[in-house]
Amino acid sequence: MSQLPEQPSEGPVPTSADVARLAGVSRATVSYVLNNNSTVRISDPTRRRVREAAGELGYVPHAAARSLRAGHTRMVLLPAGNHPAAPLHHRFFHELESGLRRLDYTVVQHGSLGLDAEEAARAWAELRPVAVVAPGGIALTPQGIAVLRRSGARAVITLGPQPVEGAHALVMDEREVGRCATTHLLERGRRRIGVVIPEERGVGVFAEPRLAGARRAAAGGGARIEPLPLRYEEESAAALAARWRTLGLDGVFAYNDDYAMLLMRALQDAGIDVPGETAVIGAEDLMLGRLLRPRLSSVRMELATAQPLADLVDRLVRNPGGEPERHDLLSARAIPREST
Incomplete structure (x- = not known):
């Protein structure tokens, strides 16, 4: 015969009436306090007493019942x-x-x-x-x-x-991010600018507007934009860096700081001087980008x-x-x- 320890029986579920009795108030007062109703004036001592009673009993309001009411x-x-x-x-x-x-x-x-x-x-x-x-x-x-x-x-x-x-x-108009990054590169004298387009699924909702913003800024500054598909993998970045000089680019907006750090490392490994041959800018202004050498320029985004x-x-x-x-x-x- 199994000798399992006896499990304590659970007591009845506490109700708002139990809280009201313990706190010495009406059920309506319990409802007003626990539902944070600010239209009824209730003293702080009474609110505190109700909350202490609810905590002691383990009572929480019933969301479904409140919704029905x-x-x-x-x-x-x-x-x-x-x-x-x-x-x-x-x-x-x-x-x-x-x-x-x-x-x-x-x-x-x-x-x-x-x-x-x-x-x-x-x-x-x-x-x-x-x-x-x-x-x-x-x-x-x-x-x-x-x-x-x-x-x-x-x-x-x-x-x-x-x-x-x-x-x-x-x-959240992501075109502004691409416009801001490209304008910065234009101000640095760059006129042949790559824009990284992540190949990861679902990122297009951000990447496409950023590319559109970059194109708009470049059109006003007499610059050329070259979309650069890139997977977030070292192998993909190395392959892009290996043909970099054939692209003739002197600047790149790398979608965000993660892709910028990935690409910048690959460019440096391929002997491309940053920023001498190619200026690199990301977006989101991550702390890690500031710890790199050279420190990463970025677009800071705020609400x-x-x-x-x-x-x-x-x-x-x-x-x-x-x-x-x-x-x-x-x-x-x-x-x-x-x-x-």
């Missing part, structure tokens, strides 16, 4: 893209998540890998979010936006290089918003039905160092 959830859905996120996007989502939680929203990340535009919208709609913030790289169509709105989403917001009809847009991102989402949720808004988020400036 309110007629909508407090869930903001952040779909995960199919491409590697840049450091700026990591900072964006960290700031957004922290701010939304402060405003009592539940933030849920949704894995959307492999879903097409319509499948993704239906999958998100099943969760009944009050808002969706969809990053670039995930296709979102006007039809998908309509599905989300019919399911109760009060705000559908896209984050990417271009707005989508029917949705609010947080525009420029008139109000905190979470407050912006909250306002759009509270005021549904208005005309789609556009907010330009991205600012960029070249940081010159020894590689150019």
Whole structure:
């Protein structure tokens, strides 16, 4: 006969009524305190007593029940893209998540890998979010936006290089990064400029606008742009460096700092002087690039918003039905160092 230790029986799930009895307040007061309702005035000692009682009992509010009472959830859905996120996007989502939680929203990340535009919208709609913030790289169509709105989403917001009809847009115009990098090279006297285009799947959403921005700047400065496909591999970089002199380039915008460091090392190994023969600039201004020799020039990218991102989402949720808004988020400036 098995001699397994007895498992302690679990007690009943604590309720708001239990919290109210222990704290000596009404159930309504418990609800107001634990749901961070700021419309009702409750003293700090009472709030503290309710929270201590809830902690002692292990009680947490029931999100589904709260949603039923309110007629909508407090869930903001952040779909995960199919491409590697840049450091700026990591900072964006960290700031957004922290701010939304402060405003009592539940933030849920949704894995959307492999879903097409319509499948993704239906999958998100099943969760009944009050808002969706969809990053670039995930296709979102006007039809998908309509599905989300019919399911109760009060705000559908896209984050990417271009707005989508029917949705609010947080525009991060990556063309500005390519323009800024190329302008810097032009100011250094470079007129035959390569632009690295990563061959990795899903990076095109960033790379193509950066190339377009580089071409626009070059056209105004009488320069030539040469797209340079490159995989993030030493072998690919070495192969490109081996034919570098046949390309006749005197400058290169290497998409970002990771590709810039990879290519610069390969160029140096091939005997190409940086910046003597070829100036190199990246983007995102990573610390590691400053530790190289020569130190890597880069484009520093920053978010420029008139109000905190979470407050912006909250306002759009509270005021549904208005005309789609556009907010330009991205600012960029070249940081010159020894590689150019």
